[in-house]
Amino acid sequence: MDWSRVKNILIVVFIILNIFLLVYLYISHEESAISKESVAAVIEILGKNNVIIDRDCEIPTYKKNTPMLVFKNNDIDKKKIIEKLLGKDYATEEKDKEENENRIIFGEGLAFTYHNPNPSDDIDINKIKNMEKYLRDFFSGMGINMSQFILDRHIEQPENDMDTYIFIEKYKNYLVYDNRISVSITPGGIASIELNIRKIKGFTKKASPIMPAHQVLLKNFYKKKDITIKCVDLGYKGFENEYGEQETKEIFHGPAWRIITSDGTEVFLKAYDGEEIM
Template sequence: MDWARAKNIFIVLFFLLNIFLSIILIYTLDSDSISKDTIDDARQALAERGVAITCEIPHFNGSIGTLTYDDTSFNREIIVRNLTGSKQNGESILSTLDIKDESKELIFPDEYSFAFRDSNPEGLSAGLKTAEGVLSFVSNVLRGTGIPVTDYHLDIIEEKEGQKTYIFKQKYKNFWIHENYIVVELGDKGVTYIELRYRKIDSIINGKKVMPVYQVLIRHYDR
């Protein structure tokens, strides 16, 4: 027997076996996702019932747990200083919910959110022409506040009357956290409005199996 040739054959077979096992592993890990064909069939079934779905139907098919929160709030003093330039001390800031400084106004609706408006921004820089640039701008403004801006991802861009609005939402362990968001409005002169909500997530507990969205839709319209 040609052992050199046999050795090469074994190497090739071993390589192919690894590829096969990798494919099986990928499909196993992706078992929490509904197939595209199933979603397409559900969309067609709904259309036959006179229901037109114009948005994406989630592919998720797994367990969803309950969010638990760490009630630590962000550093309000740094937010005030970075956004308005105000030098108020910590005690006066904690007791003030509405801060005005010339063209700027900063409101704290609660301990987890704020809204900032500037009627006379400094200017529209080149870095604000993309969603990544806008998020980077917000990250720089909120540096030192304890808010993980990089955990936020673009959700939607809206344009109306020369104003462009970017909406970002937080992702935690591949889950969208819709209550934690950043809204940035851009005008001709620059950033005119920033609204943010961030409540720190501690963990996700007690996962429970949920019915896939397409099944909920079909059951609801199966009349």
């Protein structure tokens, strides 16, 4: 066997294969790439109606086939939560618990609301980093793991001497908008909690094309006027109100673009077709 000839043939085959892979990668990049010109054109069109993209807002250029996210309901230790919020004397397994106007209402899985109209602690709410650590430790004391949650927004309400902290889970670089903890706190302590956390099982095997952010903005905002868009990001959002589903049932959320305007309004838009999630 002429090994030198075989060697030359293999070298040619590898060169052709590398050229093919380079061409394929180039074509794939071109098909998925979003030009700066197309984004700039949308910004210009929206600007004619005074729909302004804030200078600190970067419009994402993400355009990949994206799967859905699969959940199931979490288990919950109601006793531990009641002990933390109402004290050990009131730790029962009742669905709802109220004592001295403090109230906890449990939903399905790991979900509850808590209201305390007269908190009586002494807390310095003026330092955000300290408050974030305080709240993470507080929820850890209820057995709620916040390691995958980010502080999404901090809203000051000086007229009520109250701040609201909103935490959202982050899963593999995606925000999970409905896995959310909202806490309103005063110098006297925690006044209210709204918590809903479903257990993430993972992504579906099938991934579908999505509309890029600039096209979704154009579809939904080109007829609106006098709006400043502060933030555009991508995550997962339920398309329907699934509160009260059976615990064993799998729940699917789809990818969604979130638009936050200057007044704090959140608008959620399906990434698959750009339709608003009501």
